[in-house]
Amino acid sequence: MTLVLRQITRRVSGAEIVREKVLPTDTARIGRGADCEIRLPDLAVSLHHATLTVTTPGRVSLTSAGREPFGVDGRFVTQADVDVSRAPRLTFGDHVLTLSSGDGGRILINLAAAEPAEGETSSGVPAGGVIPRARIFGRRRIAWTLGLGIVALCLLWPLAAFQGHLKARIDPDQQWSTGPLSSAHAFLEDDCQACHQQAFVAVTDASCKACHAGDQTPAAMAAAATSVRRAGSPDTLSFVRDHAPRGRILWGTPPPAGFTGQATAWFRRAFNLPEQRCASCHVEHVANPVAGRPPEPIPTLTPTQTCIQCHTGLTHRLKDTDLVDAPSWARHPDFHPALPGADGLTRVSLTSRPREASGLTFPHSLHLSPAGGPARMAQTLGGRGYGAALGCASCHRPDADGMGFAPIQMERDCASCHSLAFATAGGVRQLPHGEPGQVVAALLAWQGRGPVAGGGTSRRRPGRAGEGGPGAGGPPSGASAVTTVGGAFGPRGACFDCHTIFRTPTLRFTPVRLPGDFLSRGAFDHSVREHRLDRQGQPACARCHAAATSTSATDLLLPSVSECAECHGQSTARSPTPAPADCETCHSFHAPSHPTPRPPRPDFSARPRPAAAVQTTP
Structure with a gap:
């Protein structure tokens, strides 16, 4: 079928x-x-x-x-x-x-x-749909309502709001401004020519340096500070120096990365806004989006390049630079301290194990030994800030801001043990320190006047300086000047222990060179508590400086950058609270040898000096 x-x-x-x-x-x-x-x-x-x-x-x-x-x-x-x-x-x-x-x-x-049942569609859904049909506002009416509302909101409302501005008075100067000046420059609000010296030309560095140049003479800087104060400046005028000559900065700066950076650089050149100006980073007239918000305290900082961007591949862009590339904290070059020499300061890498030529004979290990002679001498000087074995703070004192240390002074830091007394008749007589000729003159003038300390072979007792006590020994009052001078500059004499002396007719000393800062291109802040003390609150000098084992003054007691990396730049997996590792910790743009300025700190040099047993060395 x-x-x-x-x-x-x-x-x-x-x-x-x-x-x-x-x-x-x-x-x-x-x-x-x-x-x-x-x-x-x-x-x-x-x-x-x-x-x-x-x-x-x-x-x-x-x-x-x-x-x-x-x-x-x-x-x-x-x-x-x-x-x-x-x-x-x-x-x-x-x-x-x-x-x-x-x-x-x-x-x-x-x-x-199949024929659907009454009131249903073929799929079983009610004929009117799941959602009841709107009786008042259908989709067409809602679409028309929203369309007309958008037209009224975006076209009619702005036109109506603009009617009130048609009669407003326009300030000729204000119409060019994109925002108010910062509080530091607010006194220049009515003096546009102070910065904008030429019409339709971007603010030049010469305008900024007229007030802020740090390479002016002291008289010029004082005059600039007085001028801005009279003009109504509420702040103290700050002086800065260039990071480097402008030409070298332009050659050393890498080209912008990415399309956005290159397009921005092109537009800046097209509209006569050259790069690497003061105003490229320190921007004024920044608009305040919040109504009633006060102006910024200082010009807004807008960095155009980071430290790493410029110092990566710098040796390829500047062939004659003596700087080493520092593309990251992990690849930071080792320190190159500046060591004094016959021809001035010379930078030497720590990897070559350089030697310091200070001109002194000073073994740190002897002075820091808890059982040596200096320790026993310090125990007898309890009333003079000692009382126990010597520590770093016994001789090294913090400077005013606590970041570094004040220069060593023989009379203040050494004379408690190393006496300069040479005679006791009529009171203790002290040798002048610093000029060998003055020492010889003092000894010649005292010839035959009484007992001379230093002409013999014994030292005085510690702690008796300036007290009129007799020396431990010396030649008779009739000793010749030759014997007296020879004793002072000879073995066990007042000068021989610490200085290198050449016995020539002119009595020549090795010059003493104690640099204030070996690392002049960076700054280490000793005032930071973690730098000064360990977890038990004890001085942490030995963590970076191996002074206790140094037997010669030629030892350069500086740590390598690997010592810094034990705390700085670590991941949270290795250290729960790693120390910061940004460039600004040790450097700043306008003063590379100093960290970026921070809020003022207390004066560390004004603090009382504790006893050696409980000293905390900054």
Whole structure:
């Protein structure tokens, strides 16, 4: 028997459209797949849902291809044998197959979509949709309302608000300003020519240096400070120096990275805003976005380059520079201290184990030994700030800001043990310190006047300086000047222990050179508590300076940068609270040999000096 598929669809008007198709065999596959003879485009139907087979004339068999059932006259089954003459109704998802007998023994398969129940769509959703239809504001009305509101807000409101400004008076100077001046420069508000010296030309460095140049003479700096104070400046005038000559900065600065940086540099050149000016970083007239916000205290700092950007590859851009590249903290070059010599200061890397030529004979190990002679002498001077073995703070005293140390003075720091007394008649007589000629003159003038300390071979008792006590020994009052001078400058004499002396007719000394700062291109802040003390609150000098084992004054007791890296630049995995490792910790742009300025600190030099047993060396 022949199977005929009749697909029935309805127009909007309700009329039916029937399309007939004669199937080639008496077996037809039903499903969603494209290979099915009876294809049902419904997701509720499997790709091959069931198979319809003509078994005998007037009867067909339906078998499900899987476990999915289908409907037969309201019952869901997976296999059925139906009589075509009874017009069975087969349901697959939202589609209905109605079987009927046709002419010539044909079996008609009428395929149509299931009729939805009243008030529902074919998918079972209410006819009005899940969301009730708006009765007042439909989507069209909402769209028109929002469109007209946007036009009124973005066009009509600005036009109406601008009407009040049409009659406003425009200040000729104010219309060029992008914002107020900082508080430090507010006194120049009505003196634009102080900075803008030429129309339509960016502020030049000459305008800034007229007040802030740190390389002026003291008289010029005093005059500049007086001038700005009279003009109404509320702050003390600050003086700065150039980081380097402008030409070298331009050659040493790398080109901008990325498209944005290059585009910004192009626009700056196009609008006559040259780079590497004072005003490139220190920006004035910065607008205040918050109403009523006071002006900035100082010009806004806007860095154009970081330290690492310039000091990475610097040796390639400046072939003649003596600086070493410092691309990161981990690759920071080792220290190059400046050592004094016959031709001035010379920078030498610590990796070459340089020697210091101070001109003195001073073994640190002897003075810091807790069981040596200096320790026993210090124990007898308890009333003079000692009382125990010597420590670093016994001789090294902090300067005013506590960052470094004041220069060593023999009379203040050494004379408690190393006496300069040479005679006791009529009171203790002290040798002048510093000029060998004055020492010889003093001894010659005292020739034959009384006992001379230093002409003999014994030292005086410690702590008796200036007290009028007798020396431990000396020549008689009639000793010759040659003997007296020879004793002072000879072995065990007052000068021989600490100075290198050449016994020539002119009595020549090795010059004493004690630099105030070996690392003149950086600054180490000794006032930081972690630099001064260890976790137990004890002086931490030995952590960086191996003075206790130094047996010669030529030992350069400076740590390497690896010592700094034990605390600075560490990851949080190694140290829960790592110390900062930015360049500004030790350097600043306008003064590379000093750290970036911080708030003022107390005067460390005014603090009382504790006893050696409890000293805390800054």
